[in-house]
Amino acid sequence: MKNVLITGAAGNLGRAVVARFLKEGWQVTALAEPGNSAAEHQEDTSHLNELEADLMSEDGARKAVEKATASTAPDAAVMLVGGFAMGNIADTDEKSLMDMYKLNFLTAYHTARPVFEKMKEGGKGGRLVFIGARPALDASAGKDVLPYALSKNLVIHLAEYLNEAGKEHGIVASVVVPSIIDTPPNREGMPDADFSQWVKPEDIAQVISFACGEQGDVLREPVYKVYGNA
Numbered sequence: 001m002k003n004v005l006i007t008g009a010a011g012n013l014g015r016a017v018v019a020r021f022l023k024e025g026w027q028v029t030a031l032a033e034p035g036n037s038a039a040e041h042q043e044d045t046s047h048l049n050e051l052e053a054d055l056m057s058e059d060g061a062r063k064a065v066e067k068a069t070a071s072t073a074p075d076a077a078v079m080l081v082g083g084f085a086m087g088n089i090a091d092t093d094e095k096s097l098m099d100m101y102k103l104n105f106l107t108a109y110h111t112a113r114p115v116f117e118k119m120k121e122g123g124k125g126g127r128l129v130f131i132g133a134r135p136a137l138d139a140s141a142g143k144d145v146l147p148y149a150l151s152k153n154l155v156i157h158l159a160e161y162l163n164e165a166g167k168e169h170g171i172v173a174s175v176v177v178p179s180i181i182d183t184p185p186n187r188e189g190m191p192d193a194d195f196s197q198w199v200k201p202e203d204i205a206q207v208i209s210f211a212c213g214e215q216g217d218v219l220r221e222p223v224y225k226v227y228g229n230a
Contacts, residue, residue, distance in 0.1 A: 001047070003027040004212060005068050007055060007111050008080030010036035012183040013131075016201035017078060020209050022047055026075075029068040031055070031111075055081055056102050061110035065118065073122025076212040077115040078129045081107040082152075088144050096147045104151035109158060116162060116171065125170025127212045132156045132177040134227065156223070163221045172220060174211040178204055179227040199228040 004021050008014040009030030018038050021028050022045075030038040031053045039045045053064035068074070083103045087096050108130055119126035133152035135142030142149030159173035166172065180186055182198040207224050 001025065001027050002075040003029065003072065004076040004078060005029045005031065005065070005074045005111075005115065006038075006078045006080065007031045007053070007107065008082065009038035009050075010041075011080060012185070013181060013201045013204060014038060014080045015041040016205040017080060017208055018042060018048065020202070020205035021212075024209060024213075029074075031064055031068070055107040055110050058106075058110050061107070062114050065111060065114040069115070069118045073118045073124065074115060074126060075124075076127040076129065077111065078208055078212070079108040079111050079155075080131055081111075082131060083148075084145070085148050086145055087147050089146055092146045097150065100147040100151040101154070104148070105154045105158070108155050112158065112162065112173075116166065119166075119171050120169050123169075125166075125172075128159070128162060128166075128171065128173040129208050129211050130155050130159050130173065130175050132175045132223070134177055134179050134225075137177060137225075160221065172222075174219075174222045174224065176204060176207055176211070176224045176226055197229040199226050203228070 004026050006017055009018050010032035018028055018030055019042055027047045029049045031051050032038055034052045039048055039050055042048060051064050051068055054060040085100055112128055132155055135145050135149035136152035136156055156175050159175045162173040178199050180198045182195055182200050187195060204226055207226055
């Protein structure tokens with residue numbers, strides 16, 4: 001049985017991703033903030049292990065990864081922790097930048113770094129999946145969400161560097177780039193939008209599963225743009 005480590009597992013996207021991997025027969029280790037649980041949203045938890053972790057802390061992330069991978073190197077890791085903030089160049093001060101940098105980039109880096117080393121030690125390769133964002137690739141979409149776009153741009157570049165470092169070890173880093181995800185907070189924030197055009201968390205989960213599965217073995221440095229009709 002293959003095993004996957006999923007961060008942000010109690011979030012709207014995280015719950016869908018956990019459910020997808022459980023359905024496909026993976027052993028899932030779900031990392032979530034203290035006080036949050038991924039298990040309560042799942043029908044079958046027989047192959048689900050939950051750990052609390054503060055991934056903004058380098059030490060906290062390292063200890064969580066060590067505990068999750070104590071018996072074996074993970075076959076895949078999916079970094080889902082993140083958040084969103086508005087702000088153009090006039091609105092974006094250092095605090096705004098650092099808030100998004102910590103939440104979107106550091107949580108991914110703090111997790112990916114020890115996982116990458118564990119995969120190297122394991123000698124069987126592995127898959128790393130990160131969540132990008134459309135504004136990180138499109139300046140016209142990013143100019144009014146500048147701190148968010150910049151932080152997600154760093155995540156995309158991190159995947160590129162890890163791909164280069166992982167070539168001889170069979171480690172592939174993928175980036176899934178969604179447009180607007182159909183979640184309750186997004187619906188509440190944009191009540192007049194056409195929700196049917198947005199991407200469902202379950203659709204993103206399917207793409208992530210593909211990236212981690214045997215079908216994705218032939219791919220190198222993939223970027224999946226999951227935009228729906230948004």
